[in-house]
Amino acid sequence: MLKIWFKIFYRNSKKNWLNLLVNISGLTLGLAGLLIVMLYFNDENSYNQWNPNKDDVYRIANESKRNGIYFSSTSAEAILFKSDIPEVEETVLISPFYRSRVLKYNGQNTFTEKTTFTEPEFFNFFPFEILEGSSGKFLENRKHIALSKTLSEEIFGDKSAIGNLVTIDEEDYTVSCVYEVPGNSHYESDLLIQFSEPFELHWGNFQNELFCKLTPGADVAEVKSKMNNIIIEKNIKPKLEGSGITLEEFDDKYGVIKVLLENLGTIRLHHKADYAGPSGKGNYQLLLVLTGLSLLLILISCVNFINLSTASASQRAKEVGVKKTLGLSKKELTIHYILEVLVQGFMALLFALLLVELILPYFNEFIGKDISIFNGTSILKIVGVAFFTSLFIGLVPAIYVSKFKSIEVLKGNYSRSKKGVLVRNAMLALQFLISGFFLIGVLVIYSQIHFMINKDLGFDKDQTLVVDVFNVGSEYQKYELAKQVLSKNSNILDVSASMFVPGEGNVNGTNLSYGDVGFNSGSNLVDFNYIDFAKLKVLKGRGFSEAFSSDTISSIVINETAAKRLGIYDDPIGKKLRVGWMRDEDNRPLEVIGMIQDYHFDGFDTKIDPMFLLHWNTFSFSKDWLHAMQFKVKSDDVAQTISAIEDFWKVHVDSEYPFSYGFLDKKFAETYDKYQKQQTMFLILSIMVIIISLLGLFALATLTIQQRLKEVAIRKTLGASAREIILPLINSFLKITVIASLILLPIAYFLMQNWLDNFVYRIDMPIWPYIVTPILLLVLVFSVVGFKAYHATKIDLIKYLKFE
Amino acid sequence: MITIKNLIKTYRTEEVETTALNQLSLSVNTGEFLSIMGPSGCGKSTLLNIIGLLDSPDDGSYQFDVEEVASYNEKQRASIRKANIGFVFQNFNLIDELSVYENVELPLIYNKVKPEDRKVKVTQMLERVGIAHRAKHFPLQLSGGQQQRVAVARALVTNPKLVLADEPTGNLDSKNGNEVMELLSELNAQGTTIIMVTHSAYDAKFSTRTISLKDGEIVSEIKNEQKLDILIQ
Structure with a gap:
């Protein structure tokens, strides 16, 4: 049974190689896109997940009416929160940016760009894996430093680093431990130096990141209100004493600072303050958008798949009819069909894995990461997605096909159902809509970025060489x-x-x-x-x-x-x-x-x-x-x-x-690097979406025109010219494009308006993308379908008039 | 009207060469109703296709209305076809998406007839074949006989000099078949030249002359005298 099934599948595929190509390439691109986004998402989500304290450690951000949200805190907060709030077990102040330092050892200089200044309790919050020495040793003395394995090897080779004296900024320090960062982390420093003295209580300088470790199970909301209370009681009220200003007046005028507690486990992607540590912040919104877009990509390839299978179903109606008269049940027919789709899904999956493996190096370079395909559970998930997608897109046409009435079909009375055509047209419209949205998106994003790059910045950045003084x-x-x-x-x-x-x-x-x-x-x-x-x-x-x-x-x-x-x-x-x-x-x-x-x-x-x-x-x-x-x-x-x-x-x-030097214009360009990357990603996705859509359109046009060849032959016999034959063939596709465009325009306008709202300095919504896109869609549809339709005018009349 | 001399048409596949028409000669006069009979594969459909200018011969001469058309290319053939020949097929070949009226109107559109003239002609034609009450229906809503009558109407609406019918009753039961044959005879009586391929000796009796083909050659030719009798019955 399976052998026969495979034979039919194989020969059918050979005959309809275009369908197979469209189906598999669409799914491949869709799955590959989703897999990459999932790997990316996974990596972003993995920040601090290795840290056993992630649930109990919070970074304190400060919010006030006047100044918005600050990611850094004062020493007063660090000291008072620990002493006055029982739920706060411990606090630590750490410098938020990496500094560059030179370490001198044995007359040799070693440079590192990832130096972090910290209070001694660093390892209680970020328990890196200690390879040599101990974190206890680090705590003992403020002249003790800790090195990453990489830096230690660079200085000491394979000899032990512990106990050696190194000189930094003319001061001598003792290496007390060598560590390795176990995974993506808030800090991935190579060198930890302690602040030379304990902090004095000061309310004015928001210079360092403050982390608080809460007792397990502590009520965060309550801790927060206690913290806010301390700020009012110990900082603001003493200032107001005798001034005659009430707290409310003060709040109106200067804004009373309120704290925000940001959990270490989620701070990478869900930060309220603008900054999330020297390892950078994740762009959660972008991740969601990318996930959404890659799902759209899969959706489009599913639409292709279903459209092509139902449209070509009539070609296989005879096979189904024969199978049915020979006693195959509806269920068996459905299973046969789904098996075929699963095989295609499996092929697409293999191609997708191959594709991802091939493009990951470029992607990594692009986003500045080091993601591997064997990272976490993403592969399992993508296998799951491939399986269920195949099952779904197999089931729809399978049911459609297995419902054919065998006798009718064998008599040749199979005709296209109105409902089927309607659904197919709706799906085609959906594809045009999505493609159109991508086109408009690319054009609007391009306009905004063009505007930003060419904006008058108010200062001169040309021919300016900047040299860093370390x-x-x-x-x-x-x-x-x-x-x-x-x-x-x-x-x-x-x-x-x-x-x-x-x-x-x-x-x-x-x-x-x-x-x-x-x-x-x-x-x-x-x-x-x-x-x-x-x-x-x-x-x-x-x-x-x-x-x-x-x-x-x-x-x-x-x-x-x-x-x-x-x-x-x-x-x-x-x-x-x-x-x-x-x-x-x-x-x-x-x-x-x-x-x-x-x-x-x-x-x-x-x-x-x-x-x-x-x-x-x-x-x-x-x-x-x-x-x-x-x-x-x-x-x-x-x-x-x-x-x-x-x-x-x-x-x-x-x-x-x-x-170390750079040109100011290039340095400044890094601030819009992020948007240029978004533009590139959007462009790549758009091209993929449009290619998949056009492939689908091409295959669908081929099929529908094939089904209408008899009609073409009749018209031709009756004396229709090429133009008179092509127009009706293209017409329905053009109609769908116009309808899709009409629905598309307001949706795209709304979404792109939202996107533009993210920018402080933004363009007015340009109108031309909304004119160019429908025209471009029409031209594309016209050329793809027109190409097929023109071929249809060259058919052999006798063949189609005689044998249907 | 039609003079064919020494027509040859062969089909080749990779292995076999089939001679569909072998030095065939035939002439058809204006106003004739000719039946072509013969077993499967004798060449009758090929002959009809060549006469209808859907296909071209390998060799020989074909004069249509004094014009030598055997060596015409596709475009030239199409222009003669459009103006002079109407087709009726076994499987009707109506366009499912168009109504009865629109199907019949189609050749007029392609022949660039003015819209107001089209309406008159289509209505007249539909009445003539007795299907006017179904003008707004679609082919799939009609019986086989009715569909064939629409097809005949469509073939005749441009007032062609020649109507070619390829087994017009092949897909019909005898009652519907009879109706169609009577319609064709009637049209012939009004002056239209008709050439019909058929398997049915009964249908052939409606025509004025019957030729039989075998292996691409004419093997017999009969003048039909009973035609009028059948009509009287």
Whole structure:
């Protein structure tokens, strides 16, 4: 029985190879897409899952009306939450960004970019696998450091690292343990250095990530309210005492900070604050969209499958009729049919696995990950999906076919049912709809990204070479020396320095206040010429200048947003401000000397926040915050200019850290990298969807036209011209396209409007994609079906008039 | 009207060569009703296809209305076919998606007849074959005899010089078959030239002349005298 079944299947497939090709390739692409998205999803979900504390550890974020949500916390919170809330077992403060450091051992320098500063309790929260030494040893002394296995091997080779003295920033440290990070983790540091002293209680500096470990089973909501209570009782109320301001008034004016507890197990994908650790955050929305899109892809290939099988059913009606008269039951027929589909599903699955294995390396490079196909249960799931999809798409036509009345069929009275055609047309419309949606999506996304890339950012990023200053301590001296010497190079037009350059993502936030109005503001420390160097536009007053000695003592420049928020937009010059870096007893006021136009100092997709500029010499500590030295270089001989800077750098500035530089426009481009990737992914998916749809359309057109060849022959006998034959054949397809387009337009408009709403700076919805897409669909349908229809006009009349 | 001389048509497959028409000569006069009979494979359908310009001969001469058409290409054949020949098939070959009226109208559309003229002609034609009351129905809603009458109407609506019928009663019971044959004789009596392929000696008696084919050659020819008797009955 099986042999005969297989024979029929095999010969049928040979005859209808186009159907088979469309079916299998569609399913293959669909399954491959889904598998990749599942692997990606799995990987994103796996963050911190290895951590036995994941359910009890929470990161504290701070939310206030004025400043939104901050991912970092104060030392006061760390200290008081632990001492005053019984459910909080332990707290730890950890620096949120990786730093770069050089380790000196035996006269050899080793560089690492993944240094994390932490309180000693790090391993109680992130119990990495300890390979050598112990976490207890690490706790003993603040001069103890911990190394990852990779870094340890790089420094010590295969010798033991424990107990060795290494020098970092002129200080000696003892290696106390070597660890390995067991899986994707919030921190994947290579070097752990402890803060040199325990934190003092301070409410002002939101510099570190704060983690709290709760007792198992603690009521999170209750802990949260206790935390909020502590902030009010210990921070705000003492401030209000005697001022006559009520708590409500204070809340209205400054906003009372409330905490958010973000669980370690889910923080990667479900973070409320903008930042989720140095390993980065997952884009949950994007994952959902990708999953949805890959499911649509599968849906489209299912539609193809069902459409083709039911349309070609008439060709197999005779086989079914004979089988039925020979005594096969409906059930057996259904099983035969489903078996055929399962075989195709299985083939598609194999191809999909092969395809995924082939494209994973590219995908990994694209998303910057290292995903393997044998990662977790994804393969099992995809086998399940393939099986049930095949079962489903097999069942529909199987039932359709097995319902044929055998005698009618054998007499040749089989005719297409109206209902079947309607369902098929509806499914075709659905495909056009989905394809059209993808087309519109690609076009709208393209427009928005084009807009963002070409947007006036408010600063000059051309020909600006940025060199990272790693080595901390006396940076300003090195900078001044470099400036003095390198300015003489004829290929270097200008030299400046600042704390950070636009798009780096770490905007140093601190309080900015005028009278009793205050809020968290971005800040930047700059050299005299920075405003001119970066071509920032001064709207009122002036920029910094060496001519005013006060500019290194008490001058401040603010942006428009800050001026508006402070309420001094109309007349900012001369107003006396305070910033969070000043000590309470520091009575020197900062005087506004200028207001600059808002510029995108934090990437172009975020709203421009208030920010201020100070000269780097304004505070004693700020001298060492010049992390980014910048050179405006001539466009010719760039390579030579760079090597000139590097030569100087290696000798006079820093011989330990690697010479690390980049062009500002490229660095800034990284801030829209994410969107360009989205665009690429959407484009690839769209092309896949459109190809699968067109293949399906082609096969369906082939079939329906084949079924109408008798009609074509009759028309031709009656004297119809080629045009008169082609038009009716194409007509129904064009009608479906038009209807699908009509349904598509409002849906796509709504969804794309939603997508655009994600952007602070967005385009108005462009209208042209909504005109181009239906036209493009019509053209595609016209050419695909027209091609088949034109062939139909060339048929052999006698064959179709005689034998049906 | 038709003069055929030494017509040859052979079919080749990979292994066998079949001679469908072997040096066949035949002439048909205007107003004649010719029946072609013979066993399966004798070449009668091939002959009909060539006469109907659906197919072309390998060799020989075919004059249609003094025009030599044997070597015409597809396009030239189509234009003569469109203007001069109507077809009636065994399996009716109506288009299921079109109504009776629309089926009959179709050749007029292709012959670029004006819409107002079309309406008159179609209505007249439907009345003539007695199917006017079914004009809005679709082929599948009709009996076989009715469908064949629609097919005849469609074949005649352009007023062709020649009607070719390929076993017009083959799919009909005797009552319906009779109706169709009577319709054809009537049309012939009104002046239409008809050539019909048939298996049925009974049907052949409706025609004015019957030829029998075997192995691609004409083996006998009979003038039918009883035709009028049957009509009288």
